[in-house]
Amino acid sequence: MDAMRKMDIISIIISLIVTAIVIHNTHGRISRNRYWKIEIAMLAGFIFYWAFAVIMLFVFHFSLFWGLGFIGSVIFIYKYWQLQILRFHDLNYSGWYCLFGHVPIVRLYFLYIRFSKKRTALINEFDESIDYLSFLRKNSLYPEISFLSTDGVDFFVNGIKFEYRKYNNHVQYEVSKISLEENKLLEEYCKKNFKQTENAPSYAEKYKISFLDEGSLLENIKRDLHAMVYKDGFVLINGAEVFIRKNYDLYDIVYKREFSPQIKLYSAIEDDGEYCCQTLTKQELVNLIKVFA
Structure with a gap:
């Protein structure tokens, strides 16, 4: 009995660790209709995979397929677990609700809501936006389209920081010279359209260029760089x-x-x-x- 209890405790600990790892690496959500289609496709693929492995093992005696079957099972379980977490996120539930799958009666209720319940909120606490700048770069939309984000009085253009400074009632933005040189389109635009102020000499890697803000610097960047x-x-x-x-x-x-x-x-x-x-x-x-x- 003690041995069985120890095994149960070990199983629970392993389940918690695995769930935490999967939750940490799972972001986003999946809608109900997509969930149906992908879960059915995953289950059908898993059955076909194991049937193929068993046939190769017993008919052709390829023992290697035991190992491949095990590896395939681990990958399937991980992806299947992710799918459940994404669906829970879609319903505004934490991914930890997956653990109810180990409770015999309660699991039926959560199985029912995963397959039948429609999301009620279009934006919820588990929503994360895509990495917009990365999407622009990967899909050949950059540099024709730039990406601008703000952080208080500072702002970033294509990941390059323009830092707010105020001297003698004049507003200017400082930007790393090296960073700006890595983006020729932005560098040429800034030097052509904005008034550059004098900069004190410094180490090359820390040297910054300052551009005077005459009240429309940010708006001009938005408009001109699309x-x-x-x-x-x-x-x-x-x-x-x-x-x-x-x-x-x-x-x-x-x-x-x-x-x-x-x-x-x-x-x-x-x-x-x-x-x-x-x-x-x-x-x-x-x-x-x-x-x-």
Whole structure:
């Protein structure tokens, strides 16, 4: 009995550790319809994988397939666990609710809501926006479209920091000379359009260039570089505030109803009264950003 209790305790500890690892590496959500399709496809693929491994083992005596079957099972369990967590996020539940899958009766209830319950909130506490700048770079939208984010009085253009400074009632922004030189488009634009002030000599890696702000520096960058402006997870593109998140291998775009006339219709719209949501493929999202910019 003591041995069985020890095994139970070890199993619980392992389950908690594995769940924590999977939760830490799982971000985003998956909608109900996508969840149905992918779970069925995963289960069918897993059955086919093991059937193939067993046939190869017993018919052709390839013992290697025991190991491949085990490796495939580990990968499947990890991906399957991630799928459940994404679905719980979609329902505004923590990924830790997966642990209820070990409780015989309660697991039936959570199985039911994962397959049947429709999300009630279009934006919830588990939502994370995509890495917008990375998306622009990976999909050949950069440098034609720039990415601008603010941090208090400072701001960043394509990841390059413009630091607010005020001297003798004059506002200026300091930027690393080396960082600016790595982005020739931005460097040429700033030197051509903004008044550069004198800078005290310093070590090369710390040397900064200062540009005088005559009241419109930030607005000019937004306009002239066709910048996507980031704020609280939303990107502001031509006046429309859009939140973009992953929906497994697709993308959700969420926006207030007031912006609906500005958004091209790509798919069925979910509407909770305040926000609208569409699900797009990667190419549709690229096309949307191109149209906006």
